[in-house]
Amino acid sequence: MGNDGLRTRLLALLLAVSGAQAQAPQPPAADLIARGRYLTLAGDCGACHTAPGAALDFGGGYPLATPVGVIYSTNISSDKIRGIGGWSDEAFVRAVREGVSQDGHLLYPAMPYDAYAKLKREDVLAIKAYLMSLPPAVSSVPSTELSFPFNQRWGLTVWRWLHLARGELRDESAQTPAWNRGRYLVEALAHCGTCHTPRTFTYGMDNAKAFGGGDLGAWVAFNITPDRNAGIGTWSRTELASYLKSGCIKGKASAAGGMAEAIEQSLQYLTETDRLAIAEYIGSLAAVRDNRQTRPRDRWGTASSTVYALRAGRLSSATGAGLYNSHCASCHGGEGEGNGDGEGFPSLFHHTTTGAYDSRNVVAVILTGVSRRGQTTTVMMPAFAEWLEDEQVAALSNFVSAQFGHPSAATITPARVKALREALRAPSPAAIEDGRLEETPNGS
Template identity: 40%
Template sequence: MSNFSHRLRRVLVLFAGCLAAASSHAIDRSPETAALIKRGEYLATASDCAACHTVSQAKPFAGGLPLNSPLGTIYSTNITPSNNFGIGRYTEEQFSQAIRHGIRADGANLYPAMPYTSYSVLTDDDVRALYTYFMLGVTPVDVRAPDTKLPFPLNLRASLKVWNLLFLNTHTYQADPHQSAEWNRGRYLVQGAAHCSVCHTPRGFLMQEEPRLELSGGQVGTWYAPNITSDAASGIGTWTREELVEYLRNGRLRGKAQAAGDMGEAVEHSFQYLSSADLEAIATYMKSVPPIHDSRDSTSRFTVGRMSSDLATLRGADGIRSDNDGNPTGAELFQGNCASCHSAEGQGSKDGYYPSLFHNSATGSVNANNLVATILYGVDRTTSKGQAYMPGFGGKPNDFTALSDREIALVGGYVLLHYGLADRSITAQDVAEVRRGGPTSPLITLARAGIAAGVVIVILALAFLIVRGRRRAL
């Protein structure tokens, strides 16, 4: 009995030792590992991973966020170290393949809504830091994210192998020896972690970025990511380095621009937390980006418009008049919904919390989608400077207080006429498109037509061979 007890004690000691070793490995907190986790967390912030992969702050990185694309809704994945629903079983090499080449651990391809086309330039050291952070610094969340179900044939992920061969850069960042260390750091962040081109570069027929038009502006779902090249009229060439840093840190540049939509999220979750050195490096690089001019821009969107008011002419015994059908006019809608914050003259509040409607990128751009999206969805951005908030007027289904597409077109047109680009119009159809999630792509229809044509050709070819074979037999 004593011999059995002795053996049992040895087994228990060995078992406890194994558990201790496994636990020690799982929660390795050596100074080197702790530093790597911290670096990985910074890189994850710079990459704005939370914006797409976090729906609830109670479950960070658990995925499930619906992302509107011209081809359909794509759901972000769970990137916590959950063994069942996340990336807990990924090796470092599999993790690298996913974020740099868009290939999951099971060999399937990721849709390029995940910006692996930008992350491909990340260095091995940075990928290792990210991997360490997600495996040891993130809490596992055992929740399955919804599956993405794009229409046929885009649901065939294997087709992305061809897309990657055509458009994916497989080389990590190479520093330019003719430029400063600050400039190279800025370019590395802009082209890599910050993935600026993913939003700000127009897309081609196959949804690929157009390199010759890099950073000249692109539609991203409901929002338009404007030209951020160094062109003085179409881009941000008139901004100073200090202004660029201020905008990235706080999401606003008084008298010029305010971050909303995806850019508001980028400021809130990413840019405001970057070091001053990195923000200055980004600004240094951005000032050197080659200018790309849009021929429709005769002047900078940041200087368009002036203060004006129709209020004096609208006052009278009958108040502000509606149109002949009894529907509200743009003037009435503006006075009832906008003037209390932005003032009847459109100059905003004295402290700048409510921005001016003139000298404002949303009203001075030839693309009015951001003005429409702002009216529909509002602004909600929080930084160290506080919260910037504007309610959306698009409402929800059966919300009788919401503005209709026609009413938003009227108030948007009134704002443009009096404070912005007066020759730009907004129609109810424009509003409806933004409300639906932005422009769609004809790629699905054309791909289906191409497949159908291919099938017909194959059938005809087989029929021809069969008929010819029978004739020879005769």
């Protein structure tokens, strides 16, 4: 009887201990949090889920300009009320891969869950572990107010049925480990197709033209397939890997806009092995041709002697050449040849932006400038939106395209500049004079 009583007491003690352990789960291991941090950077989560000027990361409230209106990103910090602090693992995985929030409402596909659907479950949970290790961002997010019919979230059920392909991306046994890793990064985690793949009329990715270039409104996300003229078929794999780190290839390209942001906040932090894996996979893509691009984008334009010739006379600020001399030549050179190593002051001829048949990016750079912070260098170009009128921006853009780039792109009108200025939320000289300052997308 005594032994039975002792066994009973020991069993009760074991059950009590195991119950206490179940109620107090151990914190995630440091290596899981570190892996989650790397995956969060690779997924560029902070770019959209951190508002300009926020004291803490991942508090949401970033305004995402979409074709249907402005959508504000959600708080994904560890805050238990406004963020994901009270979410289960299942709820977080479902939100990331299926676009369904914890309370069951459907998320707008400004969150690229059509790409994240391919993520491995363990990677999603590693991201969650990292986010939960950070201080909570106690910040409220503006509500997204879209016009009818886009404010009817039930319509997202149809969108998801059309465009959401569920299932983790599996390795292809016939391919190399680097190719498989690159595919996972490009198609899932880094969600490159979200910008670089054109959209259908229902705003789903047009996979028949995958990575063939996307229309982002005021910007163009260029074709990144191996097509020599429209894409990046003239780039070597080491050049592409270097570009993903620095945002620059001398005599070829320099990143601005959303691409500069992706490099600054995400791609530069990838390992060299991962950047080369991306380059290997992109190099294997089917080339998407565009007959409007009749030679490689980095093979257009020549040096100009116009500015030097005109300096002997009177340069009118109303002409493109005069505007170039006043605002651009000191950095980009009188002949457009650039200065230094080409990273901060790139050449304007033999450049993938000026050599494109669509000069929207030229206009966008003139209006909003360039801001690209690397781990060791910072590249800055001032925004001229508040200094140049629409007519001046059009004249300058057309001069740059005609002289240094694709001559067919020299068709920008003042009305077109006005529309792009509004899309970029860039201030105008008149707005500055009247005291009507308009916020630009990067909060400057």
